[in-house]
Amino acid sequence: MSGADGPRRLVILGSTGSIGLSALEVVRRYRDRFEVVALGARANADMLAAQAVEFHAGYAALADRDAARRLRAAVPGVEVLDGPEGLEALAAIEADVVLCAMVGAAGLQPVLRAIDAGNALALANKEPVVMAGRLIMERAARRGVRVLPVDSEHNAIFQCIQGHPKEGVRCIHLTASGGPFYGRPRAALREVTPEQAARHPTWNMGAKISVDSATLMNKGLEIIEAMWLFDMPARKIEVVIHPQSVVHGLVEFNDGHILAHLGVTDMKSPILFALTYPERVASPMDRLNLAALSELSFAAPDFEAFPCLAYARQAAAAGGTAPAILNAANEEAVTAFCAHRIPFLSISDVVGEVFDTCAPGPDRDLESVLAADAAARQCARIAVETISMRV
Ligand SMILES: NC(=O)c1ccc[n+]([C@@H]2O[C@H](COP(=O)([O-])OP(=O)(O)OC[C@H]3O[C@@H](n4cnc5c(N)ncnc54)[C@H](OP(=O)(O)O)[C@@H]3O)[C@@H](O)[C@H]2O)c1
Incomplete structure (x- = not known):
């Protein structure tokens, strides 16, 4: 293992997506701290080729086999794997951290492979935890593998909850911007297009999570994600609408004290935290200007306009x-x-x-x-x- 005395060896799965690109931007700013050993994605051969060359990755994989063939031809010095099993193999390469930033259920097997290989996980890809949170967390505990949340809300809760016994926590509050349709009644959402749904007011993200944010399913998935990451029952996880996306998460204790995490709306921030944990590295990102914050508002979610949140609550309870x-x-x-x-x-x-x-x-x-x-x-x-x- 390197890490403490050398650059951290990173595997980035989903390197061509929104989180992957932010992660590589972090690596660019801290070249001496990281070594990118492997990069993986679905089908974007051109971008993956450029990334593999820039970051001198020894391995790459694409789930799409035709795209992998094109990648192989483009980067002859890189060992290119293909298919879903190619992504799994990357996750099992000896590394200090595997950042899982793929989207959807496709990330499940790579997450499990990373754990089996004893690689620490920086987890952005929430769907595998929603699907199989028990298996992932039990396997990680058995293998002694650290699972660090990259999702900004969970990263915030992780930071607030450190050093506090679980028994003292009354509840976790996950904040939600409310998405692009916050405040609109359900009837007004009939004609919404995918393009409108993808236009998030405070975050710039991939298509799937943007739509999930518009339906509030994203927050529902995050309730389930939080249950597993923090070993909390669903009834102890609350959702509160906070349109400014400045407070990313809050932990309320039995004695009524609430610790809140505030930060910029830039995913590079939780990514930097997860990739350098437990260090607190000087961040080149814009600082949160507290004096310029005119308003921090909070409201209850509308379960009627956004029934996905109610379904997720039901699933969490079931x-x-x-x-x-x-x-x-x-x-x-x-x-x-x-x-x-x-x-x-x-x-x-x-x-x-x-x-x-x-x-x-x-x-x-x-x-x-x-x-x-x-x-x-x-x-x-x-x-x-x-x-x-x-x-
Ligand atoms: N974006 C955010 O700000 C944010 C915040 C919190 C959590 N998350 C979570 O992070 C994950 C990634 O989100 P994103 O917004 O970065 O998504 P995205 O922009 O759509 O990127 C998805 C990435 O996964 C790859 N991919 C998709 N299907 C794959 C498959 N079957 N096999 C291998 N790779 C595959 C894509 O490759 P191609 O480019 O080749 O298609 C791309 O690199 C999601 O689970 C999301 O919920 C995202």
């Missing part, structure tokens, strides 16, 4: 494979919405229908989780088909 079912239904519905196949409001209809149809079972092993995921996707595709024929 436990077992219910969160995996929720996640699969949502992934399918968001893909269909982004392809203009179903309207915005139908995303929650699909999730609700799958939720009513697929009965959850125990999440005792990976096979149970994957079976629940596959059944829910099948059911969601039927629901999408039915809706798309109607509209």
Whole structure:
């Protein structure tokens, strides 16, 4: 292991996405602290080639095999792997930190492989934790692997909760900007396009998480993510709308004290924290200008206008494979919405229908989780088909 006495060796999965690009920007600013050993993505061969050359990565992988062939031809000095198993192999390379910044369920196997290999995880990819939080956290604990949250809210909670016994925590408050449609009644969201849904007021993110933020499913997924990362029951995790996105998370203790985390709305900040933990590295990012903050407001979420949040709460309370079912239904519905196949409001209809149809079972092993995921996707595709024929 290097780390303390040399540069930290990084594997970045999803390096061509929003989080991946921010992570590489962090690496650019701290060249002497990091060594990029491997980079992976889905199909963006051109960008991955440029990254592999710039950061001298020894290994690269693309899930799409044709794209991997093109990458191989473009960077002959780099060992290029392909397919989902190529990404898994990258996760298992000996490294100090694996940053998982892929989107969706595809990150699950790489996350598990990284843990099995004993690599510390910086986790942006929330869907695997939603699907299989128990398996991931139990496996990480057994293997003694550190799981550091990159998601800004969870990174904030992680910082606030350090050094405090869990028993003293009354609840965790996750803040939500409210997304681009905050304050609008459900009826006003009928004609929303994928382009409008992707226009987040405070964060610049990938397509899927932007749509999830617009439906508030993102906050629902984050409730489940927080349950596992902080070993808290769902009833101890609250959501509060905070449109300015300055307070990223709060921890309330039994004696009424609340610790809040404030920071800039720049994902490079939690990424830097996770990649350099436990150091506190001088940040080149803009500082939060407290004197210029005119307002910090908080409000309760509207569960009626945003039913996805209510479904996520139900899934969190039900436990077992219910969160995996929720996640699969949502992934399918968001893909269909982004392809203009179903309207915005139908995303929650699909999730609700799958939720009513697929009965959850125990999440005792990976096979149970994957079976629940596959059944829910099948059911969601039927629901999408039915809706798309109607509209
Ligand atoms: N963006 C944020 O600010 C933010 C904040 C908190 C948490 N997160 C979480 O971080 C994750 C990434 O979000 P993002 O906004 O960075 O997404 P994004 O911009 O869409 O990027 C996704 C990345 O994953 C890769 N990818 C997609 N499917 C893949 C597959 N099947 N196999 C391998 N790689 C695959 C993409 O490669 P290609 O480019 O080749 O398609 C891309 O590199 C999500 O789980 C999200 O919820 C994001």
